[in-house]
Amino acid sequence: MDILERPFFHDKYLYDEIEKIIECDDKERFLSLISKFPDSVCMRVVEDCAFFHARKCLLAIIEGEVSISALEIYAKFVPHFPETPTPLAVVARFFHEAYDIIELLLKRGPVEHAKIKGYAFQSVFYDDAPCAYPLDHLLTSLSDESHLYPWAPGTSLNKLIILLCQWETNASLKSARLLAPHTDGINVIAWTYVRDGRLVSLAALLLVAREKVFVPFDSGLTIRQRIVEIVDALHREGDLDHEAVKYQSMLVEARELLDIFERAGDALSLYCSSMHEYVPPHKVLIDVANLLKKTGHTLRPMDLDLRDCFRKCPEVKKASLFKLSDPESPSNKYLLPPSLTRAQSFCATGRSYPSVGDCQLFHKLKSGPMLNFLPSASVPRLLRTAASQVEDTVLGNSQKHFAYIAFLFKRGIKFSI
Incomplete structure (x- = not known):
């Protein structure tokens, strides 16, 4: 009818x-x-x-x-x-x-x-x-893009930038570039992303409006100076509780992202804005990696591995650039220093916040048995497993989580604060 x-x-x-x-x-x-x-x-x-x-x-x-x-x-x-x-x-x-x-x-x-x-x-x-501006709504929804989904805080910021520069994100960045000139308080929006740990939105904002992000606040401090001030204050406090460790780690990671854009921001923005036709993922990877290298960045194998983000792209799987070197070679082993702090341990995955007792397990990563305790599962599944252990610090569950950290070690992760 x-x-x-x-x-x-x-x-x-x-x-x-x-x-x-x-x-x-x-x-x-x-x-x-x-x-x-x-x-x-x-x-x-x-x-x-x-x-x-x-x-x-x-x-x-x-x-x-x-x-x-x-x-x-x-x-x-x-x-x-x-x-x-x-x-x-x-x-x-x-x-x-x-x-x-x-x-x-x-x-x-x-x-x-x-x-x-x-x-x-x-x-x-x-x-x-x-409350949110249209630009904020756009950058929030941008983080739901399928090729960005496998990326997680605490892994590789360079990989995040390479993913944001892909053709799949280009149209959304154009939209953001149109809205940015008509949006007030972009530095305040950026600070909200730092505070909430929304690094995908922060990186995208830096790609389209880097100059406005670095504009000083009313206090006279830039966003980077504000981060450094808070991180230093937390460091002086000494032993931090669960929430403070989490907050400090988010700030440290955001500061590292700002450092990358201070050096390579102009080149990255120009590359994205000049992309007018389809460029395959492996070509974008090579282009952006070269831009980062020219500005003095050292890239690790994990920065260049996009296989978990473009599973249906055979070129990504075949490209020699993505083939990780032997994980057992000395150049790919990065052991945690004995003085590892709780804040640094959070940076290992960005997924859990170990207690003082749990931190002792990190030192066991230097031994063979723990390095061999690796689940035979995909990276996304291991990420979910690690995330599920956040609230439970029983030794057995912690071992599963630290096994994943060991897995990341063998993939070439290097920790730094």
């Missing part, structure tokens, strides 16, 4: 029908139905278009082919719901790779929409979702 023939029509049926049409991105049916029910166009329809990546239907709303434009929808709902996200924020969150649509929204509507915060997408995040 056609929707118009239902004897007891209700809005729910209409929205269900609209959603099905949007999911198929059928512009003709969409315009036909909307023309019969013009009052049905609301922010929910805009959100659905962005969520389902329905480019044709979304452009029809933005370009005014329906009874009310996206900006008029926003203006209509704001008086009643002041926390309504702008269409720009909706697209940035759900359709962040659509840089052409974001550019069109910036041209058609007031650029001030890029500066409007809102409690957007509470059902997607959580009930008390924080």
Whole structure:
């Protein structure tokens, strides 16, 4: 039965029908139905278009082919719901790779929409979702990209940068590059990422707006100086509790990321912004690795191993650059120093926070038996196993976790603070 023939029509049926049409991105049916029910166009329809990546239907709303434009929808709902996200924020969150649509929204509507915060997408995040600019929504959603998912804090920052420079992320970085000039307080947004340990979002922000990230705060300190000040203060406190160790380690890792961009930021940004056609993963790896080397960075085998991120790319598997050298060779063995601190032990994986008793197990990594205690599982599975041991510091579970750390040692990880 056609929707118009239902004897007891209700809005729910209409929205269900609209959603099905949007999911198929059928512009003709969409315009036909909307023309019969013009009052049905609301922010929910805009959100659905962005969520389902329905480019044709979304452009029809933005370009005014329906009874009310996206900006008029926003203006209509704001008086009643002041926390309504702008269409720009909706697209940035759900359709962040659509840089052409974001550019069109910036041209058609007031650029001030890029500066409007809102409690957007509470059902997607959580009930008390924080205020966020469209740029923040975009960078938050960027971390969900499939090729970035295997990367985890505490592993390789150089690998993170190489992954962000891939073609798969290029469109999203273009969108962020469009929003950045119209966003105030980018250094404050960057500090939020540092505080929360959101290194993927921080690295992406540095790729598109590095100069604004390094602008001093009202206190006169730059973001790096603020990190150093807090890390030094924590170091003077001596023995730290669980939360302080976690916080200190996040700050140290963020500082290392800032150091990389202070030296190589211009070259990395130029490389990403000049990428106008598809470049395969292994070619991006070689290009970015060379850029990092030219700025004085020393790359390790783990920085160049993208096999867990591009499993379906045979070139990645075949490229000699990804073949790790013999893990038993002296050049690939990095043993922990005897004076390893709890903060340094956190940096081993970024997944757990050992107690004082657990730290003794790190020294056993220098012996053969512990190095041979390795589960025969994939890296992602080992990561999940390590993460599951965070709350349980029983010796047996700790051994499983430290076995994973031993595994990372054999892959060529080197620890430094």
